[in-house]
Amino acid sequence: MQRFPELIEKYAGWRCVTCDEPMVPAPVQLEYLESVFDVELPVCPKCKQVIIPEELAMGKMLDVERLLEDK
Numbered sequence: 001m002q003r004f005p006e007l008i009e010k011y012a013g014w015r016c017v018t019c020d021e022p023m024v025p026a027p028v029q030l031e032y033l034e035s036v037f038d039v040e041l042p043v044c045p046k047c048k049q050v051i052i053p054e055e056l057a058m059g060k061m062l063d064v065e066r067l068l069e070d071k
């Protein structure tokens with residue numbers, strides 16, 4: 001599983017806009033380029049809404065892609 005401690009830290013104080021529950025880090029499956037990745041992202045424990053940080057969408061996935069190519 002991919003972990004992004006700096007992102008988890010950044011979103012640590014966030015609450016779900018729907019339930020006002022604190023978001024907690026949890027394993028999430030993301031689809032990208034027809035592949036599925038297990039990553040750790042902030043998730044609402046109540047409604048399971050996931051924060052997908054822009055940084056992840058824009059930049060970090062490139063790192064993931066690179067990891068795959070190295071295999």
Ligand SMILES: [Zn+2]
Nearest residue numbers: 016019044047
């Ligand atoms: Zn929620």
